[in-house]
Amino acid sequence: MSPARPDPVAAPVPRSAHATIHDVARVAGVSVASVSRVFNGRDHVRAAMRTRVEEAAAQLGYVPHAGARSLSMARTGAIGVVLPDLHGEFFSELLRGMDREASTRGLGLLLTVLHDGRGLDTLAALRGQVDGLVVMAPQLDPAVVAQHMPRGVATVFLACAPQDDSPSLRIDNRAGAAAAVAHLAAGGAKRIVHLSGPAGNLDAQERRAGAEEAAAAAGVTLCVVEGDFREGSGAVVGECVAAGTIEADAIFAGNDMMAIGALMALKRHGVAVPEQVAVAGFDDIPLARLVSPALTSVAIDIAAMGARAVAQLAARIAAARDGFLEGATGGADEAIVPHLVVRETTMISRQGTGL
Amino acid sequence: MSPARPDPVAAPVPRSAHATIHDVARVAGVSVASVSRVFNGRDHVRAAMRTRVEEAAAQLGYVPHAGARSLSMARTGAIGVVLPDLHGEFFSELLRGMDREASTRGLGLLLTVLHDGRGLDTLAALRGQVDGLVVMAPQLDPAVVAQHMPRGVATVFLACAPQDDSPSLRIDNRAGAAAAVAHLAAGGAKRIVHLSGPAGNLDAQERRAGAEEAAAAAGVTLCVVEGDFREGSGAVVGECVAAGTIEADAIFAGNDMMAIGALMALKRHGVAVPEQVAVAGFDDIPLARLVSPALTSVAIDIAAMGARAVAQLAARIAAARDGFLEGATGGADEAIVPHLVVRETTMISRQGTGL
DNA sequence: TACAGGCTTGTAACCGCTTACAGAAACCGC
DNA sequence: GCGGTTTCTGTAAGCGGTTACAAGCCTGTA
Numbered sequence: 123m124s125p126a127r128p129d130p131v132a133a134p135v136p137r138s139a140h141a142t143i144h145d146v147a148r149v150a151g152v153s154v155a156s157v158s159r160v161f162n163g164r165d166h167v168r169a170a171m172r173t174r175v176e177e178a179a180a181q182l183g184y185v186p187h188a189g190a191r192s193l194s195m196a197r198t199g200a201i202g203v204v205l206p207d208l209h210g211e212f213f214s215e216l217l218r219g220m221d222r223e224a225s226t227r228g229l230g231l232l233l234t235v236l237h238d239g240r241g242l243d244t245l246a247a248l249r250g251q252v253d254g255l256v257v258m259a260p261q262l263d264p265a266v267v268a269q270h271m272p273r274g275v276a277t278v279f280l281a282c283a284p285q286d287d288s289p290s291l292r293i294d295n296r297a298g299a300a301a302a303v304a305h306l307a308a309g310g311a312k313r314i315v316h317l318s319g320p321a322g323n324l325d326a327q328e329r330r331a332g333a334e335e336a337a338a339a340a341g342v343t344l345c346v347v348e349g350d351f352r353e354g355s356g357a358v359v360g361e362c363v364a365a366g367t368i369e370a371d372a373i374f375a376g377n378d379m380m381a382i383g384a385l386m387a388l389k390r391h392g393v394a395v396p397e398q399v400a401v402a403g404f405d406d407i408p409l410a411r412l413v414s415p416a417l418t419s420v421a422i423d424i425a426a427m428g429a430r431a432v433a434q435l436a437a438r439i440a441a442a443r444d445g446f447l448e449g450a451t452g453g454a455d456e457a458i459v460p461h462l463v464v465r466e467t468t469m470i471s472r473q474g475t476g477l
Numbered sequence: 478m479s480p481a482r483p484d485p486v487a488a489p490v491p492r493s494a495h496a497t498i499h500d501v502a503r504v505a506g507v508s509v510a511s512v513s514r515v516f517n518g519r520d521h522v523r524a525a526m527r528t529r530v531e532e533a534a535a536q537l538g539y540v541p542h543a544g545a546r547s548l549s550m551a552r553t554g555a556i557g558v559v560l561p562d563l564h565g566e567f568f569s570e571l572l573r574g575m576d577r578e579a580s581t582r583g584l585g586l587l588l589t590v591l592h593d594g595r596g597l598d599t600l601a602a603l604r605g606q607v608d609g610l611v612v613m614a615p616q617l618d619p620a621v622v623a624q625h626m627p628r629g630v631a632t633v634f635l636a637c638a639p640q641d642d643s644p645s646l647r648i649d650n651r652a653g654a655a656a657a658v659a660h661l662a663a664g665g666a667k668r669i670v671h672l673s674g675p676a677g678n679l680d681a682q683e684r685r686a687g688a689e690e691a692a693a694a695a696g697v698t699l700c701v702v703e704g705d706f707r708e709g710s711g712a713v714v715g716e717c718v719a720a721g722t723i724e725a726d727a728i729f730a731g732n733d734m735m736a737i738g739a740l741m742a743l744k745r746h747g748v749a750v751p752e753q754v755a756v757a758g759f760d761d762i763p764l765a766r767l768v769s770p771a772l773t774s775v776a777i778d779i780a781a782m783g784a785r786a787v788a789q790l791a792a793r794i795a796a797a798r799d800g801f802l803e804g805a806t807g808g809a810d811e812a813i814v815p816h817l818v819v820r821e822t823t824m825i826s827r828q829g830t831g832l
Numbered sequence: 833t834a835c836a837g838g839c840t841t842g843t844a845a846c847c848g849c850t851t852a853c854a855g856a857a858a859c860c861g862c
Numbered sequence: 863g864c865g866g867t868t869t870c871t872g873t874a875a876g877c878g879g880t881t882a883c884a885a886g887c888c889t890g891t892a
Contacts, residue, residue, distance in 0.1 A: 140604060140629050142848055153872045158850060165851095166869055185627055187605035189553060190848035193544045194877050200587065200606070207573075210763065214569040218562075221590045228599075230606070231588040232555065235576045249495060250542035250878080251555070251585070272540055274495045408565075412737070412768055497878055508842045513880060520881095521839055545878030549847045605848080 141182035150178035161186060193250075197443075200230040201435060202252040204245065206259060207237050211408055212424055219428030220256065227436055229253070236262070242270045249275060254435045256280055276438040280431050281325075289438070290455050291431050295325050295404075298420040298460035299332030300339075302374050302402045305418070305462055307340035309470040311372035311400055314342055317349045317359050317384065319376040326351070329376050329404060345370070349380050356383025363399060364391035371399055372468075378403035378410050378419055385413065385467065401467040415466030422460045430456065496537035505533035516541060548605075552798075555585040556790060557607040559600065561616060562592050565734075566762045567779055574783030575611070582791055584608075591617070597625045604630060609790045611635055615679045631793040635786050636680060644793070645810050646786050650680050650759075653775040653815035654687030655694075657729050657757045660773070660817055662695035664825040666727035666755055669699050672714050672739065674706045674731040681706070684731050684759060700725070704735050711738025718754060719746035726754055727823075733758035733765050733774055740768060740822065756822040759815075770821030777815045785811065 147154045152171060159165040160175040178184075192198040203220060205213070217231070224231055232252055234241060236259060248255065254276035259267050264279075271277060279290035306314055316333045319326025330346060337344035345368070349355030356375055360383060362368040375381035381403030388395055395401055395415055403410060406421035434456070502509045507526060514520040515530040533539075547553040558575060560568070572586070579586055587607055589596060591614060603610065609631035614622050619634075626632060634645035661669055671688045674681025685701060692699035700723070704710030711730055717723040719742060730736035736758030743750055750756055750770055758765060761776030789811070 140627075143850095144848080154849080155851075155872060155874095156870090159871090162850080166871095168870065171871085183628060185601045185604050187848050188602055189544055189548050189605035190877090191605070191850075192877095193548050193848080193879090194850045196877070198544060198606075208569070209573070210566055210569055213572075214563070214565055217568075217572075217588070218564070218590075221588065225590065225592070225596065230599075233572070233576065233586040233588055235573075235580065237580070241580065246540045247543055249540050250544035250546070251553075272495075273538060409764065409767055412741070412764070414769075498880095499878080509879080510842060510844095510881075511840085514841090517880080521841095523840065526840080542878050545847090546880080547847095548849090548878080549880045551847070 140187070141184040143184070143186070145182055146175065146178045146184045149182060150174045198251060198253050199228060200232050200252045201432065201439075202232045202234060202245075202248045202255040204234045204236060204255060204257040204259065207235055215424035216258075216428040219425030219430075220432045222425065223429035223432040223436075227432075229432070229436070242267070245270045246272045248272060254278070254439045256431045256435055276435060276442050278431050278435040278438065280427070289434055291427060291434065292455065292457045293325065293422055293427070294457040294459045295328035296332035296335070297457075298404060298422070298462075299329040299374070300336035301460075301462045302404070302418075302420050303333045303336035303342075303344070304340060305464065305468060306372040306374060306400055306402060307337070307342045309372075309396075309400060309468055312342055313370045314344050314372045314374055315359065315363065315368055315370040316344055316346045317356060317373060317375040317380050318346055319349060319351045319380075321348060323351070326376050333374055349376065351377050351380060353379045353383035353386075356380035356385075357387045358383075360384035360387025361391070364388055364393050373399060373401045375401070375403045378405045378407045378417060381417055381419070381467075382409065382413055385415075385417065396467050396470050400470055406463050410463075411465060418465045418468040419463055420460045421463045422458060427458045430458065495542070496534075496539040497542070498539070500537055501530065501533050501539045504537060505529045553606060553608050554583060555587050555607045556787065556794075557587045557589060557600075557603045557610040559589045559591060559610060559612040559614065561614060562590055566764070567760065570779035571613075571783040574780030574785075575787045577780065578784035578787040578791075582787075584787070584791070597622070600625045601627045603627060609633070609794045611786045611790055616675075616677060631790060631797050633786050633790040633793065635782070644789055646782060646789065647810065647812045648680065648777055648782070649812045649814045650683035651687035651690070653759060653777070653817070654684040654729070655691035656815075656817045657759065657773075657775050658688045658691035658697075658699070659695060660819065661727045661729060661755055661757060661823060662692070662697045664727075664751075664755060664823055667697055668725045669697055669727045669729055670714065670718065670723055670725040671699055671701045672704045672711060672728060672730040672735050673701055674704060676703060678706075681731050688729055704731065706732050706735060708734045708738035711735035711740075712742045713738075715739035715742025716746070719743055719748045728754060728756045730756070730758045733760045733762045733772060736772055736774070736822075737764065737768055740770075740772065751822050751825050755825055761818050765818075766820060773820045773823040774818055775815045776818045777813060782813050785813070 143154050143157050146157045150157065152175060156167065156171055157175050159167050160172050201224065220231055234244060236242060249272040252275070256278050257267065258280040277288040279288055281293060303314060314337060316330060318330045334344055347359055349359070356379065359368065359373065363370050363373065364387060373381070373384050375384060381401055385395060385401050388399055393399055401417065403417050403419040406419040410417040410419045498509050498512050501512045505512065507530060511522065511526055512530050514522050515527050556579065575586055589599060591597060604627040607630070611633050612622065613635040615636050632643040634643055636648055658669060669692060671685060673685045689699055702714055704714070711734065714723065714728065715738060718725050718728065728736070728739050730739060736756055740750060740756050743754055748754055756772065758772050758774040761774040765772040765774045
């Protein structure tokens, strides 16, 4: 024998980068197929081999390469989340909910933000990088969005106009608005002014319709003023009500910022809330409970909505994988039903007036 | 000639799934290499071929497969963002900033949330799915984190204890807290209570240290109470101060949510802010200027911090690609210096008492 | 007309992993 | 000791791209 025996398997200097499955196979003295089997469980592998491979892998610090794996398995383990340029808590709550659901399924979230429609062209490039897509693009024309979508990638739409071949998840704005108006009416309001959002906005339209239905059902007067979802337009209506230009004993605003604008204006003019005029909003933003008097609002469980979207997408991905794909498994649209959170601005003590 | 000429290239029913580069090559009657060249620009390609390929691609609705591409190019175009289970605006602002920077560089953000340390093991699995990592894990032991990191993946740490071989980006909590306490003292406060974050949290520790230094320097009393960074613990301290259990003329909270909790409790009990008790927070969340009285706070440009982290990571990735890798290009640590935003909760009119 | 040399284009070898298939080994009862 | 199973294990062909290399096509010039 030669004095200095060279290792049969020449010490395979693990490149400072990363060991591959071949390195592990070589060190363990087995084939790559076996290494793969050990790492993926499932198949029949003898215990001796398993430990050999595991030791080699540990020694080399081997971690499978996710990209390569996803290429051969046609599964990435990630879902794309496409959102408008959102600020604040809505955004974080939505992502929190999505993550909650995704992480239990071992999925990652790949974020794509649409800045004013730019970024749409990056959508198609997501093919091969995600298993599916949750798309929220309320401000965009659904047709345009659909056109930019990579085909054959499962998709769920969030708070968008209904799509043809993909399920969508909506907020039941109608029910929420109806609940708010019914509550105001039950508290004794007779003349409600509804400060709506911009006419072109889908949410605004639905909230208005819900308010009108509930008002009719309760037999109270509802007058609609169009606002812009911002504090300023609430202030204007608040001024009018305070001045008597608009005669009303309750204001239902299409969102909380407008409600707060109105509330502040009423306070400035010495109008008692809720005794003289009750106020309610929509969204239940965190600020709603911090203003004083605290604002009654229609709350949406945003995190739950995000979670639901991911769950639905996961189901769709699974279905596609099992061959139920090609066409209309589609229409399983769902609506999230919001609930009313009653606070000081509608806690009326003038009993006996209402129902 | 035969009456019904069969297309030389038999109509290649494009599988409803997705066309590959081979399909395009076949339809265009060229090789895959040429298709690849057309799609990646760069190389010399004759105009005629370019249009042929482009037409075929359009006809088939071909989009390159990101996974396959990243495998052969060793570049994924995504960076992993590892964050603790965050709530609220901090989270969304941070992501907004990261996205701003990432999208200009054509990078995607792959989100991974660490729920109490679970999820750490998924980190290594990110190899091959991302080009680099931004890690924020202030509540975790740096050594443990390092152990779970995939080797050879560029990393930047955010608001963590300094790491050996990766640059980190910190908030200068000490300076920020010191500024707040100095301001309170200058306004006449003599007995300040500092409501700190959880003891295990690095940010909380540093803020506390800064507060103590400044208090000592200004010669005022500082009493520390441990909170949990949430509104509730602020409320508790607010109650105590209102009840006189804790004697104090100023509260400096380790973050804004606790400060707001305290503020609301004080208001409920009729304690005048800032006349009787001044209040200051940390973070300057958007809510801070909307509560009344508006909250004085230490502001961090969170979005900028996120953007900076991504920029730094991008630089590191580029360096690694160019071969400057292997070891200590590391230590380029940076600290973000926050600034004090003075609002109503510390605008004290009892002149003459203080400095 | 022949030939050097620059553009284009095609062939085929990867990137790192999974997996169908077939061959080897181990086990069984006779 | 032997054929028939059953249980491992290895070989090699993809997954869908990129790209080094070589071959083919032009062109201009001698």
